Amino acid sequence: MPPRTTAASAEKRRAILDAAVRVFAERGFNHCRVSDIADEAGVAYGLVYHYFKSKDGILDEVFLERWALMLEVIEEAAGDDALSVRDRLAKVATFIVESYGRHPDVMQVVIVEVTRQANTFGRKHWATIQDAHAGLARIVERAQESGELRGDIPPSFAAIVFYGGIEQVLTSWIFDTAPSTPDDRRAAVSNLVETICGGLDPR
Amino acid sequence: MPPRTTAASAEKRRAILDAAVRVFAERGFNHCRVSDIADEAGVAYGLVYHYFKSKDGILDEVFLERWALMLEVIEEAAGDDALSVRDRLAKVATFIVESYGRHPDVMQVVIVEVTRQANTFGRKHWATIQDAHAGLARIVERAQESGELRGDIPPSFAAIVFYGGIEQVLTSWIFDTAPSTPDDRRAAVSNLVETICGGLDPR
DNA sequence: CGGTCGGTTGATTGACCAGTCAATCGGGAA
DNA sequence: TTCCCGATTGACTGGTCAATCAACCGACCG
Numbered sequence A, B: 001m002p003p004r005t006t007a008a009s010a011e012k013r014r015a016i017l018d019a020a021v022r023v024f025a026e027r028g029f030n031h032c033r034v035s036d037i038a039d040e041a042g043v044a045y046g047l048v049y050h051y052f053k054s055k056d057g058i059l060d061e062v063f064l065e066r067w068a069l070m071l072e073v074i075e076e077a078a079g080d081d082a083l084s085v086r087d088r089l090a091k092v093a094t095f096i097v098e099s100y101g102r103h104p105d106v107m108q109v110v111i112v113e114v115t116r117q118a119n120t121f122g123r124k125h126w127a128t129i130q131d132a133h134a135g136l137a138r139i140v141e142r143a144q145e146s147g148e149l150r151g152d153i154p155p156s157f158a159a160i161v162f163y164g165g166i167e168q169v170l171t172s173w174i175f176d177t178a179p180s181t182p183d184d185r186r187a188a189v190s191n192l193v194e195t196i197c198g199g200l201d202p203r
Numbered sequence C: 001c002g003g004t005c006g007g008t009t010g011a012t013t014g015a016c017c018a019g020t021c022a023a024t025c026g027g028g029a030a
Numbered sequence D: 001t002t003c004c005c006g007a008t009t010g011a012c013t014g015g016t017c018a019a020t021c022a023a024c025c026g027a028c029c030g
Helices: A007-027 A034-041 A044-049 A055-079 A083-100 A104-117 A128-146 A156-173 A181-199 B007-028 B036-041 B045-052 B055-079 B085-104 B104-113 B124-144 B155-175 B182-198
Strands: none
Touching: A007 A044, A007 A055, A007 A104, A007 A128, A034 A044, A055 A083, A055 A104, A055 A128, A055 B055, A083 A104, A083 A128, A083 A181, A104 A128, A128 A156, A128 B036, A128 B085, A156 A181, A156 B155, B007 B036, B007 B045, B007 B055, B007 B104, B036 B045, B045 B085, B045 B155, B055 B085, B055 B104, B055 B124, B085 B124, B085 B155, B104 B155, B124 B155, B155 B182
16 A cells, blocks of 8 residues: 555556565565565665565565455356356366466465465465455355255365365475476366366266 | 484483474474573573584474374375275375374474475475375375276376365364364364365265 | 655664584593 | 593574665656
8 A cells, every 4th residue: 555656656666566576486585685675676775665664564465466366256256156166166276377377476475475374474364365265165155055066065174175275286386396387277277176076086 | 313312312302302393383483593492491502402403403303203104104005905095095184184183283383384385494395295295196096097086187186186185274273273173183084085086066 | 946855775773593612510430 | 539421501603684764866846
């Protein structure tokens, strides 16, 4: 939430935010200096603090900005009555996986530095993270009510497994330096949905 | 790897290691001081460095000790010819989940401070972490070969989703302060195996 | 042309902490 | 009893960095 600003200063703010994402992705939040961000953005050290409250605040903003988009997609998938459960889940998975394809640095930062940081940022944003689980759980629950899915697995459990599955897949892409290809990403979505819905038992 | 020691000194070493687990679990690896560990163990600061190379080294040892047990269980589950896939997967899941039941601090540290720390310890131990994925993948692969599971989902993918699912369940137990009950744990195992093998589609 | 006020600069401050080290202790061997 | 050596102590060093702040710049207004 910048104070009222000119277009030029808004751009500079954005430049710092983008630079921060690159630096966080490359060095990790804990192992980079604020001066690295300033250097990467090509501005003076102090300017970072003109636009942001603190180093933590920058990461918070990166996370919240991205996570809000995902929550929107989940709501959208849950609300669209024309979709099957598989389509709904595929829509969410596709958004996450394609976010990684288009903005690997942002997604790496969101997952590695926030979502998986149980003691620091993960705890701070736990309620927000849970909003996503809750949204997924609602998708499952409704499908159970309509008979589209079996009713004997708790929806919140299914949601956690589904989300945990995606996160682990992204994590493995992030760790192994080879980037995912578009085909990898499409395959991951359909395999995930097929595993969770269809199960691994023989057809 | 302590140098040759008397029984008494081995005990003291153990006491420091146990104290470290408690401190890491409570404050987080990055937000505790080595002096916290020394205080918790009731020994002088310097003694920690008599028994361990560094603060990092302590965490490494906590992780490796526990992870080795898990790898053993995975090997055991993979090797026991009398077991069905579901039993094999349940055996692994039960071990993990019951480890949490018996040693919540240790498991919290292993997961929160190592396994999920993609930029620091997670990367350092990535190969070891992958050993677990590989073991699970082998279980799936063999079951596919015997026709016990469908063959069109890559085993390594299934393994990652399975492991990611457990980890996310444990994470949610860790974040929400309410401890898991024995019933929660049993239910988690059977729900996980049932979700992954049977799928969420109606029976 | 003087004044104002964001925007911009980077040196400095203050706090934090891992790891070192020289000194001391104490139990068993000679 | 003396000596030796591992065990034990905790003060201290060196380095790191987030955040502050006082000063400077320059565009626009009156």
